[in-house]
Amino acid sequence: MFEKIDLSKRMDKEEYEEIVPDLRKKLASLQREASGLGIPSIVVFEGWEASGKGKLINDLILPMDPRGFDVYEISDPGPEEDRRPFFWRFWVKTPSRGRMAIFSRSWYHRTLVEKAAESEAGLRAGPVTEINYFERELAADGFLILKFFLHIGKKEQKKRFEELDSDPSTTWMITDKSWQSHKKYDKYASAIESLIEKTDFNYAPWVIVEAEDRRFAEAKVLAKTVESLERVIAAAQIPRACDIAAGQVHPIPGINSSMLDKVDLSKAYSKRDYEQKLEKCQEAIRKTQYKAYDKKVPTVVLFEGWDAAGKGGAIKRLTQSMDPRCYTVVPIGAPNDYEKAHNYLWRFWRHLPVAGHFTIFDRSWYGRVLVERVENFCAREDWERSYNEINEMEEQLVNSGTVLVKFWLHIDKDEQLKRFQARTDNPDKAWKITEEDWRNREKWDAYKNALDEMLYRTSTTYAPWTIVEANDKNYARIKVLKTVIQAMEMSLE
């Protein structure tokens, strides 16, 4: 690929003055338009050291309204970042609707360095797969994704290193490491070529920028950004087919019976049994938690279930003996405005635990395919797509060493009614029950339909669902505790 690139491209001052001011004006106006339409954009700058990333990013941002973008410099991950799944640090930086995030280096950087390293042994499992998950998902959500690779030749790099090194204000930029990578220029070149080939898609294209001539490079970066913005703005103005189809019932071919119907809801423990088991389990979870903390294994436990299925009580019994400095309960309700302005997975990525910590989600990302689906809060295309997206996120979690446990707390319709009535009658618990709970209850069948599909599509080998028989609270609480302890112990062995 690189051999086809003509690095001798130059732009003289006259041509530059004719083209560039006009591009800047266009860019400024397109940015405002994209912002008004709520289109989020991601622009990536990768390139050789000293290829001029800093200058070109400045060229790109100066015409734009500074209220509309953020620039992120990606260097080696800090401890907050290194102790979470690889894409955590990028997910938390994804722009909200209408904003642009500009990355100087990106998720490609580490993969490149690893690829160029002598041995391939150090290469993480599936980095290219994870990159594709990330970009495809954001593109499907309406993001503009544009990736520049700034290309200069080996000779030019040497010249630039020498210049930077001889200027006292920039000499610190050129280190031994710079010269070492310079020596490996050809090795890097082939790693870059192969990575670019594997990650060049129409929804997230690479643009190689001939960057030896700064005027030419600026004009190309501006022109390609303008072109991409024009394209994505045009696309945003066509209503999506899915918006029209939204809210229809979704038949699952081949699933005629629900696995929920087979759940034995008569399982129960006597009070005495329960108390004995509870004490044992709580002692065990406390010890296991400290072990996980010591060994830096993170844990995510998520609870879904019918209203009044006893999620709160189960969470309380799970955490009662745990060290509150090592666990967090994240209650998930309707997203606030700030969260709504991001991709729906963004708020979950933000809350992923660092290594050694324990995060409990009280409801979770599955809201997308349950309440959001049933209540038509999102377009059909969006929730249909999200089964895959959820599986991909969970896969990354598990691959990065997280223990992941997913609970569905199951009760039947009669039991729910009994509990609703008990809550209404008890003044200390009346706040727990709202009009919405009664409305949801009326949609029991629609929820069950969504639920069957969720269990079917998101029960994976790496992240299976645990269905908890919850008509008896005692039984449910012990099952939750035992399942979590077992999952953690397995991964700690």
Add this chain to the structure above:
Amino acid sequence: MFEKIDLSKRMDKEEYEEIVPDLRKKLASLQREASGLGIPSIVVFEGWEASGKGKLINDLILPMDPRGFDVYEISDPGPEEDRRPFFWRFWVKTPSRGRMAIFSRSWYHRTLVEKAAESEAGLRAGPVTEINYFERELAADGFLILKFFLHIGKKEQKKRFEELDSDPSTTWMITDKSWQSHKKYDKYASAIESLIEKTDFNYAPWVIVEAEDRRFAEAKVLAKTVESLERVIAAAQIPRACDIAAGQVHPIPGINSSMLDKVDLSKAYSKRDYEQKLEKCQEAIRKTQYKAYDKKVPTVVLFEGWDAAGKGGAIKRLTQSMDPRCYTVVPIGAPNDYEKAHNYLWRFWRHLPVAGHFTIFDRSWYGRVLVERVENFCAREDWERSYNEINEMEEQLVNSGTVLVKFWLHIDKDEQLKRFQARTDNPDKAWKITEEDWRNREKWDAYKNALDEMLYRTSTTYAPWTIVEANDKNYARIKVLKTVIQAMEMSLE
């Protein structure tokens, strides 16, 4: 102080069963009430190592709704934290309206460790002062602040260390460092006593908890929290006098003339002069920025000024030659819902640069005493208080080594009118001018009045204002560049 504490206090099971379940119920209901009233709370747990912070925090949170609080474990600062002013990490964790933040260790920890160290030389300048700034400001903003110190004797600590050490799941908790601090128990005790005395206020009281008996300690923590919540809820229901007085004009005793009237707005540069100076300045700022980056000196530049005074253009000229990976422009508009739910300084603390970086605020925290005052967006008591709060924040910034430059871009009323009209007439610039700009213009005198008071009350020795004569854009841009370069150079010497 400690010698008066009776560590032999015990609570038997019977008394515990009588008192504690009732306290838990009360706590749960008060938390919901405080949340409904939008009262934010901060509960701090400090105490001897092995005094049971983890258990007591769990005792406190288990009765509460997990949607209402966050637990923060404060250990040694990470690199993200260490490279910003000391209180940055705590400001970003202040709860939003209606939420509770529970700190296991806190801003007291480092000060304690330093105080107990052999030499007092290591003690930072004014840690107690900064603590008092922080707590007083939040309390004035309606926060509940409650601080527990969990107290156990030296013998009891030894016993607990031995127990933890002999249990395989907790043995890692007890390190050499633990035993070293144990040996210095008495030295720490006197440091703690003196720190508690200096920071015990009615709006942020300390409660010493006799923590040798776990039942007694739990009951005391719950009872004191219940009591504090009851007090703050009662107070929140009385309308504040200030809410009634809001919006009145505020006379400043002794200021009869405005320093703005003395500004020489005829200052100007010819185009040629300007271009020459601009080139020189931009080269200089680029070098200075790299030097600051290399030496890890952070810079904050804030721009305030009349509408159309040329803030955007000045910022563009300032940043044009800078490395975009080292600077950020933070445009400050009306706070969004998420920001509104926090103390007004919270969003500015969040954006403070790490060491070596450069943050430009396009408008700033001074909005509080300008637009929010003039438009009655906040109560009179709130903006009156904020002059001090702003000075205190800036003092902390400067004390932590940040270069701070504050610009007021000054034009006269005629020049503003000319610029508004030019914008209206130019289709490329028409978006820059809104109805609101015209409305603000009508309130010129009210703004000038607020401005005079702002300049008077927030021109401090450590953070002086620079008034920029901005009728001539060329002159203004060069003055901005020169002032920033000079301020940075002074601190880099």
